[in-house]
Amino acid sequence: xxxxxxxxxxxxxxxxxxxxxxxxxxxxxxxxxxxxxxxxxxxxxxxxxxxxxxxxxxxxxxxxxxxxxxxxxxxxxxxxxxxxxxxxxxxxxxxxxxxxxxxxxxxxxxxxxxxxxxxxxxxxxxxxxxxxxxxxxxxxxxxxxxxxxxxxxxxxxxxxxxxxxxxxxxxxxxxxxxxxxxxxxxxxxxxxxxxxxxxxxxxxxxxxxxxxxxxxxxxxxxxxxxxxxxxxxxxxxxxxxxxxxxxxxxxxxxxxxxxxxxxxxxxxxxxxxxxxxxxxxxxxxxxxxxxxxxxxxxxxxxxxxxxxxxxxxxxxxxxxxxxxxxxxxxxxxxxxxxxxxxxxxxxxxxxxxxx
Ligand code: C5P
Numbered sequence: 005x006x007x008x009x010x011x012x013x014x015x016x017x018x019x020x021x022x023x024x025x026x027x028x029x030x031x032x033x034x035x036x037x038x039x040x041x042x043x044x045x046x047x048x049x050x051x052x053x054x055x056x057x058x059x060x061x062x063x064x065x066x067x068x069x070x071x072x073x074x075x076x077x078x079x080x081x082x083x084x085x086x087x088x089x090x091x092x093x094x095x096x097x098x099x100x101x102x103x104x105x106x107x108x109x110x111x112x113x114x115x116x117x118x119x120x121x122x123x124x125x126x127x128x129x130x131x132x133x134x135x136x137x138x139x140x141x142x143x144x145x146x147x148x149x150x151x152x153x154x155x156x157x158x159x160x161x162x163x164x165x166x167x168x169x170x171x172x173x174x175x176x177x178x179x180x181x182x183x184x185x186x187x188x189x190x191x192x193x194x195x196x197x198x199x200x201x202x203x204x205x206x207x208x209x210x211x212x213x214x215x216x217x218x219x220x221x222x223x224x225x226x227x228x229x230x231x232x233x234x235x236x237x238x239x240x241x242x243x244x245x246x247x248x249x250x251x252x253x254x255x256x257x258x259x260x261x262x263x264x265x266x267x268x269x270x271x272x273x274x275x276x277x278x279x280x281x282x283x284x285x286x287x288x289x290x291x292x293x294x295x296x297x298x299x300x301x302x303x304x305x306x307x308x309x310x311x312x313x314x315x316x317x318x319x320x321x322x323x324x325x326x327x328x329x330x331x332x333x334x335x336x337x338x339x340x341x342x343x344x345x346x347x348x349x350x351x352x353x354x355x356x357x358x359x
Pocket of ligand 1: 078082104189190193196253256300301302304305
């Protein structure tokens, strides 16, 4: 993403707002495809799919409406991130944004009534501090190391953060934006988790039909038949749970596309789109970035469903470290002292949280 944004002149840039909407469109289409192919072969008809979509998105509008909340929160969060990144230097932004690990834990306790013992809070604190050190860029990292080792004055000249091109940044505005983004990240994630993990309402009719198809009702077949029946029910439950996940994502994409088109695309880039088109400056790499974003969103949903938002914090922290290590090999990225110290803290925090 960085490559497609930073490597081209301003007049050849694609519109980020349309890219965000397109990744939601792809996510939504992927969910539709997953729902379609989850059914047995003989039921994969256009009719079944349209009736399923009609029921889940329109007839079941009360359930659909619930997803407007996380979709709106994520939309504001994504825009606040942009405000924060514009008004704060990259280091401050990256480091303060890690506070979302703690806000997520806070909302998990308050909304999901999860209990976190003291050891887990300590692990979360260490994780936040560790990953903040890991994402610290080299210049800020050198300043931090000099400060920690007491050589601050001696190293001041080479270690200070470059403040020569701060432009018209507003630190207060940037801090406010990043803090709000952290709160919204935690709230949106936990709210989505609450909806996902709520007990399923009614079984989907076509699933019940599948189970009943050719299955005798009585138990004359003895224990063997009961076993098969039980196993079938397990499979049905699993498929249904998985389908609920794709339906939830589809409902959320629906609102994200709607809100994104109205508030971001039209209000922010309306004039450019009328003049140059929706897909101005798109190329194959743009589509690749959009596809990765869409795929990432689906993976986040799976993580939230089968693990939780707090564990997602650990997973993303470790992924930051792994991708930095790959950067050593691919881009000659050099590891700083704070990176290694931060990595050790993240690994220790992960171990501590798992105790
Ligand atoms: O920074 P944070 O971890 O909160 O970002 C999570 C990202 O995952 C958001 O950009 C959100 O749009 C995306 N997401 C998604 N589908 C979900 C849940 C989150 O695309 N079901």
